[in-house]
Amino acid sequence: MKQTPKIFVAGSAKALGSAIVRAFAEQGLTNVVGAGAAEPDLRTQSDVDVLFETERPDWVVYAAGKAGGIGLNRRAPADLILDNLLCATHVIHAAQRFGAKKLLYLASSCVYPKDAAQPIREDSMYASPLEPTNLAYAVSKLAGLELCRAMRQQHGLDFNIAVPTNYFGPGDDFSPENSHVVGALMARMREAKARGDEALSIWGTGKARREFLYVDDVAAAAVFLMQGHSWDGPLNIGSGVAVSIAELAVMLQEISGFSGRLDYDTSKPDGMPVKVLDSSRLAQLGWSPKVDFAEGLRRTYDWYLNQK
Numbered sequence: 093m094k095q096t097p098k099i100f101v102a103g104s105a106k107a108l109g110s111a112i113v114r115a116f117a118e119q120g121l122t123n124v125v126g127a128g129a130a131e132p133d134l135r136t137q138s139d140v141d142v143l144f145e146t147e148r149p150d151w152v153v154y155a156a157g158k159a160g161g162i163g164l165n166r167r168a169p170a171d172l173i174l175d176n177l178l179c180a181t182h183v184i185h186a187a188q189r190f191g192a193k194k195l196l197y198l199a200s201s202c203v204y205p206k207d208a209a210q211p212i213r214e215d216s217m218y219a220s221p222l223e224p225t226n227l228a229y230a231v232s233k234l235a236g237l238e239l240c241r242a243m244r245q246q247h248g249l250d251f252n253i254a255v256p257t258n259y260f261g262p263g264d265d266f267s268p269e270n271s272h273v274v275g276a277l278m279a280r281m282r283e284a285k286a287r288g289d290e291a292l293s294i295w296g297t298g299k300a301r302r303e304f305l306y307v308d309d310v311a312a313a314a315v316f317l318m319q320g321h322s323w324d325g326p327l328n329i330g331s332g333v334a335v336s337i338a339e340l341a342v343m344l345q346e347i348s349g350f351s352g353r354l355d356y357d358t359s360k361p362d363g364m365p366v367k368v369l370d371s372s373r374l375a376q377l378g379w380s381p382k383v384d385f386a387e388g389l390r391r392t393y394d395w396y397l398n399q400k
Contacts (some may be wrong), residue, residue: 100149101293103156107263113313134179169228180236202230211370257330259371261307297362306388330369
């Protein structure tokens with residue numbers, strides 16, 4: 093009988109990590125260690141080492157590290173780069189030293205150049221400069237990515253890299269300080285509706301286009317890749333479908349019931365003009381997303397209201 097792997101999901105208390113734990117469970121893979129409150133402080137190597145030495149996980153999925161939107165990137169770039177460097181280094185190093193058989197490092201689409209041809213192919217990495225509004229975060233994610241690639245090259249380990257597009261869903265951060273655009277707009281529209289505001293101000297021109305993927309789809313892709321797949325270099329996880337921030341705002345108006353005016357603050361940055369991933373390599377492996385974007389937004393908003 094084939095032995096069920098022991099799995100550690102780094103970042104299991106966050107939206108993506110918890111979705112990955114659920115996705116493993118749906119496949120009957122329930123031997124997950126160090127989840128939720130049992131997860132060690134990933135910023136401390138000795139704490140991470142205790143978990144790996146005690147549990148000896150066979151599979152590791154890395155979905156950890158501090159993240160946020162343009163506001164957080166402008167306000168706390170040092171916190172972002174330090175947290176991500178520490179967490180990734182400690183987990184990947186422990187996985188190598190304590191004999192993990194397989195690792196999946198989930199990077200970020202921020203690792204691609206600002207002016208990359210769209211949709212973004214994996215081979216466009218390092219072709220030109222990064223987007224300045226999230227430079228620190230991107231550099232830290234690139235460092236973790238390259239550490240995985242170096243482990244594979246030097247030690248022959250089955251350490252793999254995937255690059256998910258912007259994701260959203262239950263468990264997301266809706267705080268004004270740290271949220272990404274979907275969570276931020278959902279929270280602000282709910283509050284504006286409750287106050288009866290006549291207008292809502294949105295950063296940028298509204299013209300920037302982004303690809304979004306429901307968090308359960310990203311998790312399903314990660315679990316799919318952990319089962320029998322191995323590759324060198326990054327592999328994109330996306331839908332190939334993009335919407336403008338203005339289109340997103342209108343969709344969220346309909347879902348939230350906020351009927352006020354949408355004003356765009358053009359003094360604030362848009363970030364990358366367009367960011368869509370070419371996920372054709374993943375599609376060729378036999379995986380595609382299941383949750384429609386509008387349906388994912390509705391599920392996320394319902395979850396958010398229930399939490400409130």
